[in-house]
Every structure is written in C-alpha cells, then in structure tokens.
Amino acid sequence: MEDSDKILDELTTTEYKYGFVSDIEQDILAKGLNEDVVRFISAKKNEPEWLLEWRLKAYRHWLTMVEPTWENVHYPKIDYQSYHYYASPKVKPQLASMDEVDPEIRKTFDKLGISLVEQMRLAGVAVDAVLDSVSVVTTFKDKLRELGIIFCSMSEAVKEHPELVKKYMGSVVPSTDNYFAALNTAVFSDGSFVYVPKGVRCPMELSTYFRINAANTGQFERTLIVADEGSYVSYLEGCTAPMRDENQLHAAVVELVAHDNSEIKYSTVQNWYPGDKDGKGGIFNFVTKRGICSGVNSKISWTQVETGSAITWKYPSVILKGDNSIGEFYSVAVTNNMQQADTGTKMIHIGKNTKSRIVSKGISAGSSQNSYRGLVRINKKATNAQNFSQCDSLLMTDHCGAHTFPYIEVNNTSAKVEHEATTSKIGEDILFYCNQRGIGNEEAVNLIVNGYCKEVFNQLPMEFAVEAQKLLAISLEGSVG
Amino acid sequence: MLEIRNLKASVEGKEILKGINLKVNAGEIHAIMGPNGSGKSTLASVLAGKQDYTVTDGEILFEGKNLLDMKIEERAHEGIFLAFQYPVEIPGVSTVNFLKTAVNETRKAKGLAPIEAKDFLATMREKMKLVEMDSKLTSRALNEGFSGGEKKRNEVFQMAMLEPKLAILDETDSGLDIDALRIVAHGVNTLRNKNNAFIVITHYQRLLDYIVPDFVHVLSDGKIVKSGTKDLAFELEEKGYDWVKEETINS
Ligand SMILES: Nc1ncnc2c1ncn2[C@@H]1O[C@H](COP(=O)(O)OP(=O)(O)OP(=O)(O)O)[C@@H](O)[C@H]1O
Ligand SMILES: [Mg+2]
Numbered sequence: 164m165e166d167s168d169k170i171l172d173e174l175t176t177t178e179y180k181y182g183f184v185s186d187i188e189q190d191i192l193a194k195g196l197n198e199d200v201v202r203f204i205s206a207k208k209n210e211p212e213w214l215l216e217w218r219l220k221a222y223r224h225w226l227t228m229v230e231p232t233w234e235n236v237h238y239p240k241i242d243y244q245s246y247h248y249y250a251s252p253k254v255k256p257q258l259a260s261m262d263e264v265d266p267e268i269r270k271t272f273d274k275l276g277i278s279l280v281e282q283m284r285l286a287g288v289a290v291d292a293v294l295d296s297v298s299v300v301t302t303f304k305d306k307l308r309e310l311g312i313i314f315c316s317m318s319e320a321v322k323e324h325p326e327l328v329k330k331y332m333g334s335v336v337p338s339t340d341n342y343f344a345a346l347n348t349a350v351f352s353d354g355s356f357v358y359v360p361k362g363v364r365c366p367m368e369l370s371t372y373f374r375i376n377a378a379n380t381g382q383f384e385r386t387l388i389v390a391d392e393g394s395y396v397s398y399l400e401g402c403t404a405p406m407r408d409e410n411q412l413h414a415a416v417v418e419l420v421a422h423d424n425s426e427i428k429y430s431t432v433q434n435w436y437p438g439d440k441d442g443k444g445g446i447f448n449f450v451t452k453r454g455i456c457s458g459v460n461s462k463i464s465w466t467q468v469e470t471g472s473a474i475t476w477k478y479p480s481v482i483l484k485g486d487n488s489i490g491e492f493y494s495v496a497v498t499n500n501m502q503q504a505d506t507g508t509k510m511i512h513i514g515k516n517t518k519s520r521i522v523s524k525g526i527s528a529g530s531s532q533n534s535y536r537g538l539v540r541i542n543k544k545a546t547n548a549q550n551f552s553q554c555d556s557l558l559m560t561d562h563c564g565a566h567t568f569p570y571i572e573v574n575n576t577s578a579k580v581e582h583e584a585t586t587s588k589i590g591e592d593i594l595f596y597c598n599q600r601g602i603g604n605e606e607a608v609n610l611i612v613n614g615y616c617k618e619v620f621n622q623l624p625m626e627f628a629v630e631a632q633k634l635l636a637i638s639l640e641g642s643v644g
Numbered sequence: 645m646l647e648i649r650n651l652k653a654s655v656e657g658k659e660i661l662k663g664i665n666l667k668v669n670a671g672e673i674h675a676i677m678g679p680n681g682s683g684k685s686t687l688a689s690v691l692a693g694k695q696d697y698t699v700t701d702g703e704i705l706f707e708g709k710n711l712l713d714m715k716i717e718e719r720a721h722e723g724i725f726l727a728f729q730y731p732v733e734i735p736g737v738s739t740v741n742f743l744k745t746a747v748n749e750t751r752k753a754k755g756l757a758p759i760e761a762k763d764f765l766a767t768m769r770e771k772m773k774l775v776e777m778d779s780k781l782t783s784r785a786l787n788e789g790f791s792g793g794e795k796k797r798n799e800v801f802q803m804a805m806l807e808p809k810l811a812i813l814d815e816t817d818s819g820l821d822i823d824a825l826r827i828v829a830h831g832v833n834t835l836r837n838k839n840n841a842f843i844v845i846t847h848y849q850r851l852l853d854y855i856v857p858d859f860v861h862v863l864s865d866g867k868i869v870k871s872g873t874k875d876l877a878f879e880l881e882e883k884g885y886d887w888v889k890e891e892t893i894n895s
Contacts, residue, residue: 587735591696596732598716599692599725600746600802601753610745614736614785 192249198222200248201349207249208318211325221338221348228342234505235534235566236474238447246412248350248383306366312396313358314369317385320356327358331389335418335455335482343414343449343476347383351416354385359394359425368624370399384415390425392458397428399627413472414449423458423485428466430623432631434638435471440529442501445473452479456488456514464491465508466622468631470638473502478536480509483517483545490519493619495631497638498531498563507537507568512548512578521552524616526635528559528642534566541578549579557615558588559608559642589643604643609636645670645841646691646810651702653690660686662866663702668810671838675852675877676845678863679885684845685729687863688814692726693719706810720746721753723809727799727816729845734786739798740768742786743805750806771804775831792819800831807835812843817851829854849881862888 192203201222205215230241307314313324320328338348359365390396400417413435419427429452438445448471454463465479481490492508510519519539527533533556541548556565567584589611597607613620613632620628646668653661660683668674678684690697691704693716704711711719734742748758772779775797787795796816803811813832817825832842832855844855852860852874860876861868862885870876870888880888 585735592732593734595692595694595716596728596734599720599728600742600806601717601720601750602742602745603715603717603749606745606749610737610742611734614734614738614741617736 192247194247195244196246196248196350204249204350204352208321210321213329214321217333217338218349218351221345222350224339225342225345225349228345230342234476234536235532235568236476236503236505238474238503241412241447243346249352310363310365311360312363312365313356315356317351317354317356317387320387324356324358327389328356328387331418331420332385332387333418335420335453336416336451341451344416344451347385347414347416347451351383351385354387354415355398356386357388357396357398359390359396361391362393363391364394365396368397368399382413384413386415386417387420388418388427388429389420390422390427390461392422393424394422395426397430397624399430399432399624401432401434411445412447412449415451417450417452417479419454419463421454421456421458421461421463421485421488424460425458426462426464427454428464428622429454429479430627431465431467431469432627432634433467433469433471433475434634436473437471437500437502438473440500442473445502446471447474448472448477449474450477452477453482453509454480454490455482456485456490456517458488459485459514460487461485462489462491464489464493464622466491466493466619467495467506468619468623468634469494469496469504469506470634472504475502475504475506477506478508480511481519482511482513483519483548484513485517486514487516488514489517491622492519492521492523492537493622494523495526495616495619495635496524496533496535497526497635498528498533499638499642500529500531502529502531504532505534505536507535509538510540510550512539512541512545512550514545516547517545518548519550521550521554522618523552523554524619525554525556525565526559526612526615526639527556527563527565528639530560530562532564532566534568536568536570538570538572539580539582540572541575541580543574545575546577547579548575548577550581552580552582554582554584555615556584556586557612558586559639594643605636605640608639608643612636612639645707647705648691649703649705651687651690651704652700653686653697654700655686655697659700660697660866661690664863664866664868666861666868668841668843670809670841672859673836673842673844673855673857675855675857675860676843676863677847677860677877677880682863683866684863685814688726688729688812688843688845691719691812692716692724717749718753720806721750723840725803725806725808725811727796727803727811727813729814729818731787731795731799733788733790735788737786738784739782739786739801743768743802746802746806767805771801774804774834775801776827777801793821793824796820797824797828800828804831804835808840810841810843811835812845814845815847816844817846817848825851826854849877852877864888 192200198219201218205218336344339345357369388398419429421427435446435448456463463481467479469475479492483490490510496504496506498504507523508521521537523535525533525535535554537552539550554567558565565586569582571580573580589608594604594607612635620631623631648664648666651661651664652659664687676684686697690699699712706722744764751759777797781794787798796819799816816828820828844857857874860872860874862870
C-alpha cells in the first residue's frame with residue numbers, strides 16, 4: 164500500500180490517534196522563578212483574579228517548604244532558578260517527511276507498532292496535507308457535547324467553566340499539599356479538564372490524543388476530572404512512544420472527584436526519556452495524583468505503566484470517603500540502567516465498607532533502583548474496611564535493587580487488611596530452561612514479564628495493553644544474557 | 645544422528661566428564677546408568693548447551709553439525725530436547741502460553757509462520773491425552789506448586805508437543821508412581837519412531853521394562869565404563885556399580 168493510502172486506511176478504520184496540531188505561539192520567559200513569573204504566566208493566560216491569587220498563595224507557601232528527601236532516590240540538587248517556567252508550547256521543527264526522522268526513533272515506532280499517522284504527529288512531520296485532523300477532532304467533540312461531557316484544556320475550562328474549576332481545582336490536592344504540588348499550583352502550564360454530568364456513561368476512552376495542543380502541555384501539567392452522580396469515565400494519559408523533552412523537571416498534579424455511584428478509571432503509560440545507560444540526562448518526574456471517592460458506592464481505579472524517566476516520584480492515591488466506595492491501584496514500574504523509581508499509592512479509608520486493592524509489580528534491571536511505597540490507612544469510623552495489597556518485585560540482574568515500604572495504619576478493629584509480597588529473579592536456571600525449549604533470552608524475558616504483569620495489563624483498554632506490552636519489551640531489551 | 649567424541653568438560657576448574665564417546669543413531673533408545681555424581685546430568689547439560697560447563701576437549705556432532713558452536717535455543721530448534729531432572733518453576737507463565745511460545749520460536753527459526761491457534765489447541769488436546777495431563781495443570785503457571793510427579797509428567801508432555809529428534813530424559817522416572825511411570829513410558833513409546841532417538845538416564849532397571857533400550861551404558865567418574873544391551877541393566881540391579889568399577893580397574 165502507498166503511504167498515503169495507508170494513512171487514509173488508518174483514518175477510516177481506527178477510532179482515535181488523530182489530532183495533529185500546528186497552531187503554536189512562541190513565548191519563552193527568561194530563566195528563574197519569582198512572583199513576577201507567576202503573575203506573567205497568569206496574565207499570559209488571561210486568568211481571573213482568584214486564580215492568580217491561588218497561584219501566588221501556593222508560590223509563597225512553596226518558598227517556606229523544603230524539598231522532600233524521604234524517598235529512596237538520589238539526584239543532584241535541583242536549582243529551581245535554572246529553569247524556564249514559561250516556555251511552552253514549544254515548536255518542534257517541522258519535517259517534510261518521515262525520511263527526515265531519526266532512524267533510531269523510527270525503529271522504536273515500528274517496534275511499538277505505532278500507526279504511521281501517529282508516528283508523523285509524534286515526530287513532528289507535517290501531516291496537514293493528507294490529514295483533515297480538524298474534522299476528526301470536531302466529530303469527536305460534537306459527540307461528547309451532545310452528552311454534556313466537557314473535555315477540554317485546563318486553560319479553556321478556566322474561561323468556559325470557571326464555576327466548575329473553582330469548585331473542584333485544589334479540592335483534592337490542596338495548593339500546599341506538598342513541595343511539588345505547591346510548585347505546580349504556582350506555575351502550572353496547562354492540562355486537561357473533564358466533567359461528566361449526572362448519569363452519563365462516557366462512550367469512549369478519553370485520551371489526550373484527541374485534545375488539541377495536548378502534546379506539549381509542558382512540564383507542569385494539571386489535570387482535573389469530575390464524575391458527577393452515576394456517571395462513568397475512562398481516561399488515558401500519556402503514550403507509549405518515546406517522549407523526549409528538554410525540560411528535565413516535571414511536576415504534574417492530577418485530581419479526580421467521584422460523586423455518588425460514579426466511576427473513574429485513569430490509565431497512564433509513562434515513557435519519558437530515562438537518560439542514557441550511564442544515567443546522564445533523563446526526566447525527573449515528581450507527580451501528585453490523588454482521587455477522592457466523595458460519594459457513596461463510587462469507585463476510582465488507577466492503572467499505571469511506568470517505564471520512563473530518570474527519577475519517578477509518584478503515588479496515585481484514593482481517599483475513600485463515601486460509604487461502600489472502592490479504590491484500586493494497579494501498577495507496573497520498570498527501571499533499567501540507572502533509573503530510580505519510588506512509586507506506590509495511598510488508600511485512605513474513611514467511609515464504611517470501603518474497599519481497596521493494590522497490585523504493584525516492580526521490575527528492576529541494570530543498576531536501577533525500584534521502590535514500592537504504599538500506605539493503607541483505616542480511619543476510626545471506617546467500619547468493615549477491606550484492603551488487599553500484592554507487591555511483587557522482579558529482578559533481572561544482581562546489581563539492581565528492589566525495595567518495599569508498606570505502611571499500614573489500622574484504627575478500626577473491624578478492618579481486614581492483607582498484604583502479600585514476593586521477590587523473584589529471572590535466574591540463570593529459568594533462562595536455561597526457556598532456552599532449552601527454543602525460547603531465546605529476549606523472548607523469555609518478554610514471556611515472563613508479561614505473565615508477571617498480566618493482572619495490571621488486564622486493567623488497561625485493549626489497544627493500550629498491547630502497546631504497553633511492546634513498550635516493556637523495548638525497555639528491557641538487552642537486560643539479560 | 646548424534647556422535648560424541650572424547651568429550652571432556654569441567655565446571656569451576658573441576659573436570660567432570662573425562663572423555664565420553666557415544667554414538668546414537670536414529671530410531672535407537674540408549675539408557676545411561678551410573679552412580680550419583682558420576683556426570684550423567686552434566687552430560688545432558690553439556691548436550692543442551694548449559695553455559696556453566698566448559699568443554700575442554702572433544703566434539704559433539706548432531707546430524708553432522710557441530711553442536712558446540714550452537715546456542716542453547718539453536719540446539720533446541722535443531723531438535724534437541726532435555727527433560728530436566730529438576731524442572732524449574734516459572735511464575736506467571738502458563739504451560740499453554742509457554743509451549744505456544746516455544747513452538748512458535750522453533751517455527752520462526754525454520755522460517756515458518758506462527759501456528760494457528762486452533763491447530764495448536766488440537767495438538768495440545770491430543771498430547772495431553774497421550775500423557776493423561778490434566779487441563780487444570782496446563783492452565784496454571786508452569787510447574788508452580790506442581791508435585792514432583794506432575795513436574796516430570798509436564799516434561800514429557802512438553803516433549804510430546806515439541807516432537808524433538810533427540811530427547812534426553814534425565815531421571816524422568818524418579819518421583820513417579822507406578823501408574824505415572826506407565827503413562828510416561830507409553831508417551832515415549834508412542835512418540836518413538838525410526839527418525840528420532842532417546843537417551844534415557846535412570847537409576848532403575850524398572851523403567852527399562854517399559855521403555856526398552858537398544859543399548860545400556862554405565863557412566864562412572866565421567867567415563868562410559870561399560871556398554872551393553874538391556875541385560876546389562878539387570879546385571880547392574882543385581883550386582884551394583886562396584887561390580888563394573890572393579891571390572892574396569894581389573895581390565
Ligand atoms: N555447577 C556445578 N558446580 C560444581 N560442581 C558441579 C556442578 N554441576 C555438577 N557438579 C558436580 O559434578 C559431578 C557430577 O554431577 P551430575 O549432576 O552430572 O551427576 P549425576 O550423575 O547426574 O548424579 P545423580 O545421579 O545424583 O543425578 C558431581 O560431583 C557434582 O557435584
Ligand atoms: Mg543427575
């Protein structure tokens with residue numbers, strides 16, 4: 164098939180992965196952070212006064228805070244004055260065709276099986292000529308609008324739906340919550356906003372792929388998802404393609420609010436640049452993700468596949484406030500070479516009959532360090548709360564590290580809390596056995612890792628799960644033998 | 645099919661195999677017996693290509709090709725199968741999935757497309773019946789929590805699925821109850837044909853009642869000290885290994 168045919172074919176047969184954006188203005192603010200910078204960002208976005216005040220309050224508070232050091236990661240001290248805090252959206256050089264794209268990147272795209280259209284978008288090839296992306300996005304948006312679902316950028320939401328933003332933003336992660344959340348609040352660039360009205364089941368996976376200007380929301384992303392009573396939404400963040408970014412520091416905030424009888428599923432694939440084999444470069448990823456099951460019978464489920472970043476600091480959590488609410492955390496965290504990850508979750512049981520489930524699969528290769536850190540807290544009034552945690556570590560080499568830090572606080576005797584943990588190693592004997600059956604090392608590792616992560620992959624939307632599997636294979640390529 | 649010439653192998657500087665000579669033709673079954681620690685499993689591992697062992701001398705030809713030049717998985721693709729004395733457990737990977745990968749990797753090496761799901765399932769069903777393998781076992785993680793006997797049976801099941809040219813069974817009979825032993829032997833006898841061969845490592849003459857070998861070899865201290873027919877196994881059972889050892893010293 165000709166390339167152009169192929170593109171058309173993909174356009175008509177696949178449901179999403181469109182949305183090429185080229186409308187980009189270029190603003191770069193000088194390095195450094197101070198109140199004027201915060202004011203500048205707010206002014207650039209024509210924000211209302213209350214939002215500026217909120218940012219400033221966060222900034223002033225941030226100044227009084229110290230960077231956390233309790234996590235099990237090590238990195239040189241960050242000089243916060245050495246960054247640009249308004250440098251987005253950035254213009255990627257426009258390339259005339261796929262031939263101009265770095266062959267290494269193309270190879271990865273091919274291995275991931277990313278569609279040609281998507282490859283072009285990611286690599287920054289001009290596809291406007293062959294692709295009427297606008298109409299696709301418009302159709303999509305029309306459909307959502309019909310149902311009353313709001314899905315737009317945070318900046319747009321501030322303008323179009325200020326009452327919703329004002330009501331919910333910061334309600335789950337307060338501006339002063341932690342060092343990185345405070346920083347994000349002060350300088351957040353953009354992000355996504357989702358509101359699903361009462362009784363509406365969002366008929367499609369909401370993916371940032373769909374959203375115009377989503378690709379470069381920058382290093383201080385802010386996302387807010389609100390599911391009103393009896394609604395359902397599944398949201399996909401990130402993408403499996405290698406994401407290179409010159410911005411070393413990323414500090415995102417994600418807030419989820421689930422009202423009575425509603426459900427939010429939030430899936431992430433994180434594949435930011437991990438740095439080279441010797442640990443040079445790579446993204447520092449300090450994320451605050453938290454959801455609140457504020458209503459009865461509500462449910463929040465986090466699923467993450469983390470393979471990128473030099474440093475990952477991330478604990479998607481659920482506050483189980485409503486009676487009978489359910490919180491879930493499914494995670495695969497892969498570290499290779501010199502990567503360090505400290506990730507896990509917090510399940511805070513407040514309501515009665517609340518349930519939480521934690522399934523964490525850490526995979527360490529190379530000289531990397533992989534830590535699971537999780538808190539399960541059962542408050543005094545949370546009668547009949549239940550938690551089940553499964554934290555597994557898989558080691559690929561002798562010189563990598565896997566650590567587990569489970570914290571359990573039970574203040575109600577009716578609680579049922581179970582914690583299971585295993586550590587296994589893909590040892591020589593297992594590889595020999597696989598090899599003897601005709602399965603080479605790479606394939607053996609894939610087989611074992613996919614088996615090991617199955618429970619988490621099962622939580623992902625089908626198409627995403629397939630990509631995530633391939634992504635793992637690539638991340639672990641050459642890690643044994 | 646297989647020709648081992650003056651094979652010497654050592655591990656951590658210690659010589660274990662001290663000059664093995666063995667010729668196996670298609671259609672034959674060879675039994676290898678010998679005292680604990682004499683090097684039987686080591687020979688099997690060296691044939692399969694385990695890296696812990698250094699081959700210091702000699703050569704192994706498999707269908708005219710130099711086996712020692714091949715990677716472990718390449719040897720498997722050529723049709724060498726080892727039923728392990730101590731099968732490993734692979735958490736999270738079902739036997740079905742494992743075998744499908746094994747079959748497809750071998751097909752890939754031969755330039756064939758992956759097997760059709762329905763063909764694979766049909767073969768599975770047939771071979772499971774052959775070794776009376778419970779489908780509850782094949783859907784569980786490979787060997788995880790299997791009993792000793794179940795693991796051994798799973799090895800024979802895998803052998804049946806992969807249809808190797810040369811299968812080496814390392815003490816597949818130990819740990820099997822009488823019924824399982826009969827089933828395993830039935831499996832081997834059914835798979836046996838004029839194009840394949842078996843090397844059966846065992847301590848017990850009993851197995852050889854079911855799987856009748858063409859040759860019996862006695863391995864002692866890294867060497868084949870005696871070869872004979874099935875009768876040799878009876879003699880061993882009666883007289884013990886000291887008898888062969890003495891005989892070698894005297895000769
Ligand atoms: N990896 C190893 N490191 C050190 N010594 C080894 C290793 N593998 C085998 N050996 C030694 O080599 C010798 C032969 O072992 P092998 O397992 O081949 O014996 P075997 O004939 O199969 O015995 P058994 O009948 O008990 O199964 C033994 O002394 C054993 O301790
Ligand atoms: Mg042995």
